[in-house]
Amino acid sequence: MARRQLSVNEKTWIVKHMYRLEYPINVQRLWCKQINNNPPHRDTIRVLMKKYEQTGSVLDISPPGRSVSVTDQGVKDEVPSVLQKEPRTSIHQMSTDLSISRSSVRRIYKSMGFKLYIPRLIHELNEDDFD
Template identity: 35%
Template structure:
């Protein structure tokens, strides 16, 4: 008896779902072993199972005889339209599984229905007074440039990027299917936990990067300033002639 035939229908469905989630056969095998407490299918079997499902829309092994029945009926198109109206962010493979349709047929019907993939735009969360402060900053900046054209070259611009360990929105995997662009924005909090990479840029180049292992606090930021950031700036510039531009993170004002 082949390894594939020993899998139950529910196990095959879970394999397809896990692969859709992780896009990694090794991770699917780990999930299988944790869930069912037995030896998982091989990587080859997992990939073959997913490929077969994409081609046929079924997780079963029974061969199909005769000419394949067309699935592009008006009834199925209506099912597809209704499914994505209700859950526009459903991954194609999961939708194929739920609707019991081959992935290729599903994609063809979606094209006929005018359903296109749209990805959300990532935005930082803005506080109520932030737009006014931005305008104030722009006015001050323009006045300083008018007074001294070399002013921009004296600015040290700083910023950090948070690389989250979980929960981060990946725009390539987060897709909304609709006939028109829904203009979906995904708000991203600035102080989300994770590994933080900090760096600064000025007219002479890049300074850094430096790493925060934990969420940045006033104390940890001050320690980084004293021990690494200020010495690195001083090595390249005269501290009395620079403007140090904070990026607005709350820890900078604690």
């Protein structure tokens, strides 16, 4: 069963009482008395204390989830300037020139309103083509 994420107030409560009570089991017992729900695991308390002693903060160092893309505003500004100079530049060439992935270039193109396709010229159908 997955445990719920502790709030910042709960984390600071744990750190404050851990310094006073010294052992995670004592913090768990006090948690049960004062907060009236399941306390965090001893390992969670130890990891939180270790993080607090290393960083001085109970906040997460990096946000959970995927890392931020390389498509920041500077790169987004470079793509239109490259397209103005060479309008027929391929996505592959653009990614090589800007040193970013092709999927990032596609994402930038899409945000600019471009459609990613290669136009194919086909012949026109006439009325007598079916004969």
